[in-house]
Amino acid sequence: MTTTTVTRAAARVVDAVKVYGGGDTAVRALDGVSVDFPAGRFTAIMGPSGSGKSTLMHCAAGLDTLTSGTARIGDTDLSTLDDRRLTLLRRDRVGFVFQAFNLVPTLTVAENITLPLDLAGRRGDTEWVDALIDVVGLRDRLHHRPAELSGGQQQRVAVARAFAGRPDVVFADEPTGNLDSRSGGEVLGLLGRTVRQTGRTVVMVTHDPVAAAHADEVVFLADGRLVDRMDAPSADKVLDRMKAFEVPS
Template identity: 70%
Template structure:
């Protein structure tokens, strides 16, 4: 079924977004007038050479870094309009994060780690939703285990469940399979893909891995701080071919 790009269907949006570091001769333009939308219920991968602006774009869209010019929005909220307190609250209530480092507290059980952000915010988890998330990521039999009793793949599943449990508008994942072996990485990507399908979650993932990108609905390619291409229904081979062409162009330019 075709989705119409109306504001209610957009989880996050960048419009003419630029990010500049430094001044004068040392100035670096990490992002250069980037405009992109991330639709609800869609899995987007961001790829590009080292230094292309992938993580900078994600950090600006997630409110972890300020923009130099242009606009970054979560839903209809303009991030630049928020003071630190309201921005912190928006990140807590509307945004989920999954990073390479699992960032789990070793003294807490898997379940306690999953519900920790809601506990800090003074919110009670939705029991039905929490059960759905735990089942989706395959953690039902591991909730009483502490991180040291879990494999790397299981720890990362806890991190994913923690991001999903608060029902955020959007989840940003920065190289989430970077510290996992290929089997655990494939399991995690399957869980992320399933959370989009079964839970209508919105996920934006930065990755350098064409296989990881093939789990997404679309891939956005960055080079020199600009979006230079987009691919829908990606395959690992097609993504790898596209990346090789970018690298070859970079060597000849």
């Protein structure tokens, strides 16, 4: 008897189409993409410029709407939600880490981490937040303000903030784009450790093969279409795959 393990999707899109503009100037950013992002995994989205990778992340996260097709967080079809319920879903079930750290300069590290919970009027799980502080290595910086931190430390605050509400999935858009290679490596390692230690899910858009190598899996887009998936990526394997997208001069 063979036992098959079915991995739940933390997020997915099915037949996703996104068109910007109309008529002769219409741009088809997503062209029938179907992809699952498994729960408890770290998935990177890669592709050349204009491939649709950021559009895919924004639509999967409920930051943008599809022209057709469906986007789901867990079992929730985002197209069925009005603006208020979509806002609540993003607040309660989704975390975000962006290239710009987006910290509030007048708040301390501790206050920035718990800001989404405070705005929602939720006390949150204090043991969970306390454990996160140790995972991101900020125990001795809790009373500092962002201006007193390095760029890498600020992004670690943003990572802790994204996970503080125990979201179903955290979306990271070029999270190391403003960091030097050492700080970027620390943040990527942190994202991987957080997935392994907390069972949360991360979906990251990146253009960097070294960054993608920190993920469990890489999803490749080209011209708005899903063209490949790679398990256990290495920087060299990802770079070789990306070279296939290059147009000879």
